[in-house]
Amino acid sequence: MTRIALENVYRGDFGEDPGDALRAVLRSVLIRTQFLPTVRHVIGWRGMRQSAAEPEGWTAKIAGFAGVFGLSFLCLEEVPGWAAARFGIFYFPDPEEPLVERCSLAAAELTQAGDYLNRVGGFQERPEMCGLFDVGVLLLSVRSDGGSLALALDSVSSLRTVARDGVRLTRDGVPTVLIEPGGCDRDFPAFDTALAFFDVLASSFGLNLESPPVCLLERRYPALLREYDRSGGVAVREAPDLWNGLLALGYGEGGLEALRCAFPALPGAAIRSADADGAETAPPEYRDRLWWRAHQLKDSRNIDRKFLGVDERPPLVVLTGFLGSGKTSFLQHFIEYQTQRSRFVAVIQNEIGEVGLDGKLLDYTVTEIDEGCVCCSLAGNLKQAVRGILDRFSPDAILLETTGLANPLNLLDELAELEELVRFDSTVTMVDALNLGEALAGSPVAADQIRAADVLVVNKADLAGDARMEEACRKVREINQRAPLFRTVRGDLNPALVFDADDPSRRGAGEGASPGPSGPAGASHAHATHGDAGIWSRTLRLSRPLDRDRFLEVVDSLPETVFRAKGLVDFTDPGETMLFQYVCGRYELSGFPAGGPGERFLTLIGRDEAPDVRELTEALNG
Numbered sequence: 001m002t003r004i005a006l007e008n009v010y011r012g013d014f015g016e017d018p019g020d021a022l023r024a025v026l027r028s029v030l031i032r033t034q035f036l037p038t039v040r041h042v043i044g045w046r047g048m049r050q051s052a053a054e055p056e057g058w059t060a061k062i063a064g065f066a067g068v069f070g071l072s073f074l075c076l077e078e079v080p081g082w083a084a085a086r087f088g089i090f091y092f093p094d095p096e097e098p099l100v101e102r103c104s105l106a107a108a109e110l111t112q113a114g115d116y117l118n119r120v121g122g123f124q125e126r127p128e129m130c131g132l133f134d135v136g137v138l139l140l141s142v143r144s145d146g147g148s149l150a151l152a153l154d155s156v157s158s159l160r161t162v163a164r165d166g167v168r169l170t171r172d173g174v175p176t177v178l179i180e181p182g183g184c185d186r187d188f189p190a191f192d193t194a195l196a197f198f199d200v201l202a203s204s205f206g207l208n209l210e211s212p213p214v215c216l217l218e219r220r221y222p223a224l225l226r227e228y229d230r231s232g233g234v235a236v237r238e239a240p241d242l243w244n245g246l247l248a249l250g251y252g253e254g255g256l257e258a259l260r261c262a263f264p265a266l267p268g269a270a271i272r273s274a275d276a277d278g279a280e281t282a283p284p285e286y287r288d289r290l291w292w293r294a295h296q297l298k299d300s301r302n303i304d305r306k307f308l309g310v311d312e313r314p315p316l317v318v319l320t321g322f323l324g325s326g327k328t329s330f331l332q333h334f335i336e337y338q339t340q341r342s343r344f345v346a347v348i349q350n351e352i353g354e355v356g357l358d359g360k361l362l363d364y365t366v367t368e369i370d371e372g373c374v375c376c377s378l379a380g381n382l383k384q385a386v387r388g389i390l391d392r393f394s395p396d397a398i399l400l401e402t403t404g405l406a407n408p409l410n411l412l413d414e415l416a417e418l419e420e421l422v423r424f425d426s427t428v429t430m431v432d433a434l435n436l437g438e439a440l441a442g443s444p445v446a447a448d449q450i451r452a453a454d455v456l457v458v459n460k461a462d463l464a465g466d467a468r469m470e471e472a473c474r475k476v477r478e479i480n481q482r483a484p485l486f487r488t489v490r491g492d493l494n495p496a497l498v499f500d501a502d503d504p505s506r507r508g509a510g511e512g513a514s515p516g517p518s519g520p521a522g523a524s525h526a527h528a529t530h531g532d533a534g535i536w537s538r539t540l541r542l543s544r545p546l547d548r549d550r551f552l553e554v555v556d557s558l559p560e561t562v563f564r565a566k567g568l569v570d571f572t573d574p575g576e577t578m579l580f581q582y583v584c585g586r587y588e589l590s591g592f593p594a595g596g597p598g599e600r601f602l603t604l605i606g607r608d609e610a611p612d613v614r615e616l617t618e619a620l621n622g
Contacts, residue, residue: 321430
């Protein structure tokens with residue numbers, strides 16, 4: 001008898017409100033999986049966001065697909081002895097990907113609209129979006145006693161619509177044939193597309209239930225296609241090469257008998273029927289699916305990181321700034337940005353005194369160091385705090401907020417001791433434009449905080465006024481000429497512009513996406529504040545291995561306008577692939593599996609004047 005750890009995802013009564021309970025189960029599985037960066041990457045997640053629209057829904061990206069998947073609650077199902085619900089699965093293709101050509105004309109036209117991606121975010125509230133891009137249904141069922149859970153995919157091999165009379169369009173008086181008579185307006189591979197998403201989701205269930213599926217059933221039935229004519233009439237007819245498929249997995253007690261109860265047979269004769277009590281007896285195309293062994297990924301620290309090509313160390317951002325400069329406001333914006341992308345941030349705050357006030361103001365997980373100043377008197381305690389966080393969580397990023405009286409230059413030695421645990425990202429210094437003069441005159445620490453910065457944030461632009469803001473920026477620049485400087489209101493700076501809190505390895509792992517402000521994570525928020533203007537990114541495609549010494553010469557000669565660089569690079573000697581990280585003159589090369597997937601690239605991020613990409617490429621290849 002196989003027990004499932006259902007309490008990991010839900011502890012309530014499924015009989016009181018089955019709809020809320022099943023939504024809570026799905027929500028918990030999705031969110032909990034995102035809190036394990038390495039594991040979610042292996043499973044196939046590449047980003048997720050909960051939609052604010054109703055009914056509850058999610059948008060997500062997965063490995064191998066350029067577009068965005070949608071998942072939304074549809075309705076409850078009547079299944080005796082079970083709480084059961086249906087969730088719609090949708091796929092919104094990237095405007096440039098080949099799958100657009102297999103969508104209907106109406107859907108393809110919508111993908112080219114300027115606001116298409118914005119519409120995707122609230123797709124549940126747009127019936128026209130759901131009707132054009134639905135690819136299947138997810139069925140989730142939990143037995144009333146909580147002993148069994150069933151997950152199923154219901155979809156058609158291809159969503160096919162035929163234009164009986166064809167489709168013609170007149171442009172500038174010239175008739176153009178878009179679809180020949182009897183041709184397909186739509187022939188979208190729905191089942192295979194939805195199955196890719198089901199793979200990732202089923203693996204996430206196995207991970208959280210701490211159990212593999214104990215059985216599988218598959219049923220395929222004849223399917224129909226739709227046909228319309230020029231009058232608008234619509235008919236359906238049989239299509240011998242199409243089928244409607246139900247693929248179901250059972251977890252927990254009862255095996256196939258329980259699974260058959262959760263999904264009663266459809267009327268009509270099946271053209272294919274398969275039952276399996278494990279991976280060995282499953283149809284060949286399902287035997288190697290990750291869902292059979294995803295429960296073994298429970299502890300991400302047991303995964304061979306080198307084999308996977310993933311640097312599991314989370315980036316560490318140090319946030320400093322004199323008293324009242326706006327660190328807490330900045331921190332709140334930073335957390336909100338990461339949370340919207342289903343990323344988990346661990347925060348370490350330290351205060352001088354017995355009680356840390358900021359930890360009481362933030363509704364977030366915080367490890368506080370209250371005995372004194374971590375930068376001055378708590379030698380060794382920071383490492384203990386970081387190790388404690390990593391023992392309990394798998395954060396995407398760690399942010400250390402120092403007290404306003406701390407000197408971050410005293411922290412450098414201790415940061416070096418954290419190299420095995422975290423990857424130091426940058427020191428961010430908040431500057432109070434209103435009171436900078438008084439701070440500099442009253443304490444040498446204020447100047448050292450500015451001097452230590454990799455990123456400078458001159459805050460309170462709305463209160464200081466133009467003249468005082470210019471004077472504050474001038475004083476800051478006299479102390480630190482190299483760090484990029486941003487002007488903000490209430491500490492609101494788009495993290496995608498300057499931070500590397502995303503998993504860097506995924507950028508080269510088959511996606512070909514450029515990180516930084518031009519990449520997908522920051523696209524919708526670029527230039528969110530008036531101080532963001534002037535940020536640029538340039539990606540160099542590397543077609544062959546590079547000479548290491550020549551590469552490092554080019555890195556050392558990068559202009560000060562480049563404050564961030566990252567990428568995957570192949571070197572000729574000793575013939576290995578390296579992950580490259582660069583922040584404001586500091587850089588790190590770490591191992592990546594030779595021959596790993598994805599293109600080799602180097603992305604530069606900076607502000608003001610951008611270097612000539614052609615010259616840099618020639619220098620690297622020279």
